[in-house]
Amino acid sequence: MKIVIIGSGNVAYHLSKAFDAEKIEISQVFGRxxxxxxxxxxxxxxxxxxxxLQDADFYLICVNDDSVREVSKLITKKNCLVAHTSGSLPKEILEGNYRKASFYPLQTFSKTKRLDYGKIPFFVEAENQEDEILLKNFAEKISENVMVSNYEKRKYIHLTAVFSCNFVNHLFSRAKEISDAQEIPFHYFLPLIEETVEKIHNIEPKLAQTGPAVRNDTRILExxxxxINDDEQLKIYKTINESIKKMYEL
Amino acid sequence: MKIVIIGSGNVAYHLSKAFDAEKIEISQVFGRxxxxxxxxxxxxxxxxxxxxLQDADFYLICVNDDSVREVSKLITKKNCLVAHTSGSLPKEILEGNYRKASFYPLQTFSKTKRLDYGKIPFFVEAENQEDEILLKNFAEKISENVMVSNYEKRKYIHLTAVFSCNFVNHLFSRAKEISDAQEIPFHYFLPLIEETVEKIHNIEPKLAQTGPAVRNDTRILExxxxxINDDEQLKIYKTINESIKKMYEL
Structure with a gap:
């Protein structure tokens, strides 16, 4: 089976490396x-x-969301499988007379960072069962966390990632504003942040909740x-505390 | 110098252990x-x-916030130093004719978990410079992150921790609601969460922001x-996205 990877960015690099490490031969990397x-x-x-672009049985498109459609048109072959690697696009974004699929690794890739591919979740989707099994097999060689999921499900995966990563990072930004203003080094908080993440490896986040809101400690909340003298900080403070109180029925 | 630790919980245990590891002798642990x-x-x-309760030069009170005042009354000695270990109480909560202080380690302690004490930040405060230096020296034997900070500053430290830990954990809880409802294993998101935290060791959180809001990707936001079909999730979603847009002036 001939495989071509299209793209030259971080996703293309890391997937090439992950395939290579599992002795899955790649015939070509193609890009600009x-x-x-x-x-x-x-x-x-x-x-x-x-x-x-070489003739292949499987093309894996590893480019930015905005370029997926254009790039997919470069593949003029008919009897082949083409997958994109985006979490937020349907497989129908691909334009061509081939079998369409999605092969989505849930991770932020950066070129320099070494990653443990075995833990990266892969979400795969294809038009027929044969292709689905093929993609699952590839993903399972790389990772222990593989799941079939359609576009609808990928939307929720993305939404979960927004809450647990993008929003979390923004809380770090707002926290750092507070500590910076008081000349408290933000790196002092890193061990506690690490502990917060470490904890949810062993215990449900809902059971791990600490802080004034879950204790209904109105003295501290006041x-x-x-x-707080920043509007956005205050809105976040009130919104999340309200949400905590609702969750624990306080 | 005779040191007595009052309390038998996780803070008492870990501080006893940290002192012991640095060959600082503790004369007694006292509690119920x-x-x-x-x-x-x-x-x-x-x-x-x-x-x-043994006669000592320094009493370190490691009990719950609610019990600090009562416990502090047990110390009837006059010429001694007494410190509590709470982040959210002033040193004046201590009731007695002794020199009052605070010795606050910023970390969640659990009994079973081994901790690297060297990274735990300690915030110390005393009535006079001599005591302050003494407490700083103790803390610096244990940790590389030591800072003098009064009650006012400790409030901001606590607030920063609420944003960067308590609120972060709540986002994990809400994220898990979303993934649970779709039968996507929440542990699939742990590598991405770890990466989110890993990143801010090397780069300002403000510069590390990713996701639809900072890209002003209205398609995805809509x-x-x-x-989202839960009111609290939606309020959080909107509030944090608004805050991101404000921060990056989008």
Missing amino acids: NEKALEAISSELGIPFSTSE IHEKL | NEKALEAISSELGIPFSTSE IHEKL
Whole structure:
């Protein structure tokens, strides 16, 4: 089976590496950025091209969401499988007379960082069972966390990630505003943050909740509301405390 | 210098252990829970009592916020230093004719978990410089992150911890509601969560922000708002996205 990876960014690099580590041969990496392709090619010994897309059985499109449709049109072959790697696009975004699929790794990739691919969840979707099994098998060689999921389900996966990662990072930003204003080094809070994440590996987050709201400690809640002098911080403070009280029926 | 630790819970245990590891001798652990005291005593070879508080130069009160005042009255000695370990109480909560102080480790302690004490921030406060230096020295033997901070500053420390830990945990709870409803295992999100925390060790959280709001991706924001069918989730979703847009002036 001939496999071509399209793209030269972080997703293309890491998936090429993950496939390579599992002895799944990649015939070509194809893209526009010659320098980036050359780097992948020389590290993993995969041929690359910026102009001639090789004939293959499986094309894996690893480009930005905005470019997926355009790139998918480059594949003129009919009897082949094409998958994109986006969490927020349906497989129907792909334009061509081939079998369409999605192969979505839930992780932020950066070029320099080494990742333990075995823990990265993969969500796969195909038009027929044979392709689905094929994609599942590829994903399961790389990772222990593989799930079939359609576009509808991927939306919820993305939403969960927004709450548990994007929003969490924003809370770190707002927390740092508070500590910066008091000249308290924000890195002092990192051990406690790590502990917060460590805990939910062993216990449901709902059972791990601590802090003034879940204790219904109105003295502290009032002190804090008076301390905060930023509108957005205050809105977040009130909204999340209300949500905590609702969750625990306080 | 004779040191007595009052309390038999997790803070008492871990601070006894941290002092012991730095060869700072503790003369007694004192408290009500004989079994817990016995455990500390046998592990660290420190005498314990439930009835007779030893004469000492420094008493470290490691009990719940609600009990600090009552416990502080047990110390009838005059020429000594007494510190509580609470982040949200002033040192004046202590009732007695002794020198009052606070010695606050910013960490969630659990009995079973081994902790790297060297990274735990300690915030200390005393009535005079001599005591302050003494407490700083103790803290600096244990940890590399030590800061003098009064009650006013401790309030902001606590507030920062609420945003970066308590609220973060609540976002995990809400995220898990979403993934549970779709039968997506929540542990699939742990690698991404770890990556989110890992990132802010090297880069400002404000610069690490990703997700639809910071990209001002109205398509995704609308999709998500339609997906959410819980009032509290929706309030959080809107509030934090608004806050992100304000922060990045979108």
